[in-house]
Amino acid sequence: MKYGHFDDARREYVITTPQTPYPWINYLGNEAFFGLISNTSGGYSFYKDAKLRRITRFRYNSVPIDNGGRYFYINDNGDVWSHTWKPVKKELDFYECRHGLGYSIFTGERNGIRVEQLAFVPNGENAEIHRLKIKNTSDAKKDFKLFSFIEWCLWDAQDDTTNFQRNFSTGEVEIVGSTIYHKTEYKERRNHYAFYSVNVPVDGYDTDRDSFVGLYNGFEAPDSVMNGECKNSVASGWSPVAAHQINVELAPGEEKVFVFTLGYIENPQDEKWESKGIINKKPAEALMSRFATDEAVEAAFAALKGSWDKLLSHYTLQSDDEKLNRMVNIWNPYQCMVTFNMSRSASYFESGIGRGMGFRDSNQDLLGFVHQIPERARERIIDIASTQFEDGGCYHQYQPLTKKGNNDIGSGFNDDPLWLILGTTAYIKESGDLDILKEMVPFDNDENNKATLFDHLRVSLDHVTNNLGPHGLPLIGRADWNDCLNLNCFSNTPGESFQTTENQEGGVAESVFIAGMYVMIGKEYVALCKEIGNEAEAARATAEVEKMEKNILAHGYDGEWFLRAYDFYGNKIGSNENEEGKIFIESQGFCVMAGVGAETGEAEKALNSVKERLDTEYGIVLNNPAFTTYHIEMGEISTYPAGYKENAGIFCHNNPWIACAETVIGRGDRAFEVYKKIAPAYLEEKSDIHKTEPYVYSQMVAGKDAVRHGEAKNSWLTGTAAWNFITISQWILGIKPDYKGLKVDPCIPKAWDGYKIMREFKGANYEISIQNPNHVSKGVKSLVVDGEVINGNIIPDFKDGKTHQVEVVLG
């Protein structure tokens, strides 16, 4: 069963039934004001921080699901409905939701009234625009009432859901004309307020939830809407809301336009008040005046589209596979941008009140957006590196507002430092900005203790070399990329964090995964050292990397695949000796990506074992067989029911590592097969099983041991987005930024005839045509740039602002 379809020309996903298997959402906003919006206009808005500046209220895991949003109601002479189906759930003659890039359009029609809602955050504005076009599609005059509704959150989303003994007494609003201002706590220490307005006079309003909704009603049947009349209520404590009533008359065929603005204002401390107790509304009025007309809205909408055109123009594909085109050109880079904006904070699975920015996550996310906005990647790298310790260790998370390390989570995730090298080299290759290496960057945010960014990279590498275990493999610390494989944290207490329990400090558990990372990223480091002419450091690192490669093959290989780790007691994890968890995906991916055993056969054997033991229709599971009992010495991984999450779930983040690894040994067909299994555009037909949005990746799909094999969870905010973009754009389609130019190194299905890539790179454009007349997977036979044959496979770096024609022939 299908719930919609892609409209590639408009770069939209079109949902044609409101009852999707789970709410399918989109994100509004790209700078400071953000909104999550579902296919029935559910969701919420926040300013910068989803926890501390939540603007509207939303109830996670509610019954019914997706409870709360920017709701509109029509009362057509007693017939009450919503053009978004929810919350009223009255049957519609027509329903459509179009999720586009940074906007959504909802259209619903019933009994000759057609409502179209355009929702977006204009560039540079702290506001959501909801433009409603309402048309009489019938032959008779229409006379009905339109109601809007949002519920204010009292700013701190966590406090808002727990501290009722205070919060039920604090809510305050002001009402001026058609604008409802939410000013709770503005009286005291806040200098910000929010407002909800409409660009026409209103026939009524409500600002008190119980008055508008009725204490015992749900959003599907608010009292004021059912009665056809707002109560002009003024909230005093309890739950302030904003609802407008507009009485509408439409002649046959007539259309009217209403612009609703949901805005957020911060006033300077000395300009807080208009008069005693009356907030200064000038900035709000200015904002509203900028969107007073439909023309102004159209112009802002065009500007938003233009900015997305620009962002997505850096890498585009023309191939025969329309699903692939839409992943590469639209949805995968879009998800990368959203993941960058949100970190892991706010989705329909992340409640927005949880965690800070991950050191590891942020570096990986950066890989996915660095080609779109290298200048913001630069800023992010400096922020991340500033939280690092002098010995190369890292806080596992840092707080976005303070940009300081999070002591609650602490450090000791021993893969973390290496990701900084990978993020930095990706940035330099994209931008050519070697100067970033000379930036003076603090350790642990101490302005009195700084070193160059290059020094940070050096201590990052050395942090691994300086922390090796009995087999010469890296000590894992609290955990590596697999946050749930906790080999030195033994926890017996329910509710205790598996990652931060430090009861086995000094443990000697080792990670073969980090070893693989070290070899792969160590080689990146060596290349960087050579690029800046530091041959001595390159030689030193090369020696360490080679030693690690040997240690992996000597102690980290189990005959048919790479081991995963050694535990606290020195026992093997991910070995054929084990009864459960015999093989893990992560070490296979990274060791082969690093080239370990690529020439001696271990790599190929390992990838064959992955296919044989971990592969499923819906992707590759993390490990197998699944753990069926709790292993205290392994930590959280064994707590999950079999087949879910890190316990043999298809953890999508690591699937692309296998695709990349397959390209290392030249198996383009298998690489693309792995890529396709989890790429959402290919899963559209399976939405009943898959459940989550068919236009973005999910963090996890239930594995073959699970009751609900194939069911996805935790869509949107996942490192999966970045890694898949890298995989398809660089490792499969094979256009990789390099220090000297664009390297061309595809590894594709043999059946492909060819494809074209448009790449903007360091200010020049490259139109790259790749032909595959001999139907090979790999190998560049010839490279011609602007008519000139080039030796090797590097397109020179013209930096001339011009467009260059590149002809590549494989063979």
Place this chain on the structure above:
Amino acid sequence: MKYGHFDDARREYVITTPQTPYPWINYLGNEAFFGLISNTSGGYSFYKDAKLRRITRFRYNSVPIDNGGRYFYINDNGDVWSHTWKPVKKELDFYECRHGLGYSIFTGERNGIRVEQLAFVPNGENAEIHRLKIKNTSDAKKDFKLFSFIEWCLWDAQDDTTNFQRNFSTGEVEIVGSTIYHKTEYKERRNHYAFYSVNVPVDGYDTDRDSFVGLYNGFEAPDSVMNGECKNSVASGWSPVAAHQINVELAPGEEKVFVFTLGYIENPQDEKWESKGIINKKPAEALMSRFATDEAVEAAFAALKGSWDKLLSHYTLQSDDEKLNRMVNIWNPYQCMVTFNMSRSASYFESGIGRGMGFRDSNQDLLGFVHQIPERARERIIDIASTQFEDGGCYHQYQPLTKKGNNDIGSGFNDDPLWLILGTTAYIKESGDLDILKEMVPFDNDENNKATLFDHLRVSLDHVTNNLGPHGLPLIGRADWNDCLNLNCFSNTPGESFQTTENQEGGVAESVFIAGMYVMIGKEYVALCKEIGNEAEAARATAEVEKMEKNILAHGYDGEWFLRAYDFYGNKIGSNENEEGKIFIESQGFCVMAGVGAETGEAEKALNSVKERLDTEYGIVLNNPAFTTYHIEMGEISTYPAGYKENAGIFCHNNPWIACAETVIGRGDRAFEVYKKIAPAYLEEKSDIHKTEPYVYSQMVAGKDAVRHGEAKNSWLTGTAAWNFITISQWILGIKPDYKGLKVDPCIPKAWDGYKIMREFKGANYEISIQNPNHVSKGVKSLVVDGEVINGNIIPDFKDGKTHQVEVVLG
């Protein structure tokens, strides 16, 4: 408008319409398993700790309100309804909810089917029983389907509402016969599970919420109920629930009984499993077997009633005022017990995931229940004192599970130590247990640093004497009883705690309220010292108390009333000099209770000022005029909108202090007037304005400056319960435990003719008849015990297990 009535004979409040102005709730359980249950069977259950062992899910501040509970549905051939009205909200032919002591009974009837639900926690059991009697009241055969429903919480109530990326993958159940076991995380570190069962075979079940309810439905229309058929779904992640389907046939007049048991089991670590992956169900089966029949349920219900009979028998009143009788005999002591059980953790306003036990709160709560269960009061006193510091200072809160001080909140609330003296003397007067003073009690829970409880009391008193300010008045520290008057904590940052910000440490703000407390409680301390023969300490303390009395009159009196405090800058608070907050209630109450100015006129003037400036129809506001702007030097108090909470709200906790104070100056009419204004039984007719339950006190009623004057909030868990019980039972009705016996010292309205009190005291019973032939307010003219005239007003302490007749004549 009234929503119900008292049934004093059954000690129940009878609600006759489900649409009360706010959900009106009751508490089930008295030891370890607790439930909150509203008049429509909403609410939730937990084991010991409402945060860490939440058994069922409930959504606070939901839309609709009161979303989640123990729901039952009838599908009568397509007509779907609930006998509790909610969640279906179908009109009923009859509806009634009877909230009794530790149980609730819900009866609903529609179209000839009558359902009666009895809900209670049997003594000594970790389970809620919901017994349904279903009767065919029609003349025709009835053939319908009964559905039960609860939703499991994944144990940690806070994590359950935030950590979806994990929690949506962990849910697990087992189903055996009619029993649904919830075993999420039992696989790993938990040795506890819950179950929901019924004592008959079922015709279907559901354990997966989306299957039973349907993703887009609310609880009012679950898919399985609407379709008349459960899906026998087995939860795997997402949201596990428990729903039974029972097909029922009833002949005309026939009744069937169904016993539903919601239980909680903890297994020993080595008896967790029946077999691999299968939980050990033996204890659950044993529990269920104890309630397999209606007879067993009836017996357990009778036992529960018996235990409440016993608890409430220690102090009972016979007067001409039935409202007063029901407050004194039923509802006020009941609320005291609930407040003791819950501390401030779980109500419909306290989300159960907030705070620990308050040092001050716990001591005050104890005053209200010490006569019912002195042995538990003793335990509580030792727990509280164990968290005290060696210098007499205290943690402001301690954790109920660890019984250790809470570092996050810290100390420095300088009234805290004095409450320990008051709690302890109350306990000793009630029990005669002077030996408690010799108990060795740790400081700060350090087993190596102990002192006698008497030493703890001494340092408590001295903590005030050792921390005096420039006027010889007590330094306030972070705050005193008024947690929102924060005179040394200047906060500019939104969301920051007003109480724990320590930016003005060393501040010299002084509290006249603590000064009054010091005099009053200091006199209690002196009496205790004399009782144990420590005359030297009594003399020392007396000198200090007298000095304080002088300081209050010299520096703490403003001409017409007592000042409230001096701020950080030495400016007066609560003075006629101030523009707002000219007068505060707390210092008037406690200074007069202490007798300060009682003989020289200041006391009476102060109470007249209270009446003139603070009194309203609904009670006495905390301060006036209300603050209209934020005063950083006063803290949280000025953040509230005018008239709410501590900013000129009627903060009910302190109203009885004024009633007590009025008795000190002999004004019995005014004392009882103050008492009646906030006593819920007297407010029943005003429920539309008052909103909260008419059988229990609320923390706060909106004051005269508020938009919604008279509207109550935060019902149930408030020190108001204990203080009002003390006020009415000891200060107005005038039966006070004392070291030598029961002191008789009424202060009543002149119009009263008399009343009778039955008092169980130290193992003897006293039937006390108080006659007021001369219509005075105060003064015992004669006291006759068992026919013998007694000099003075102390009934001797017989300790003989017998019943004694006491005749008191006022005049």
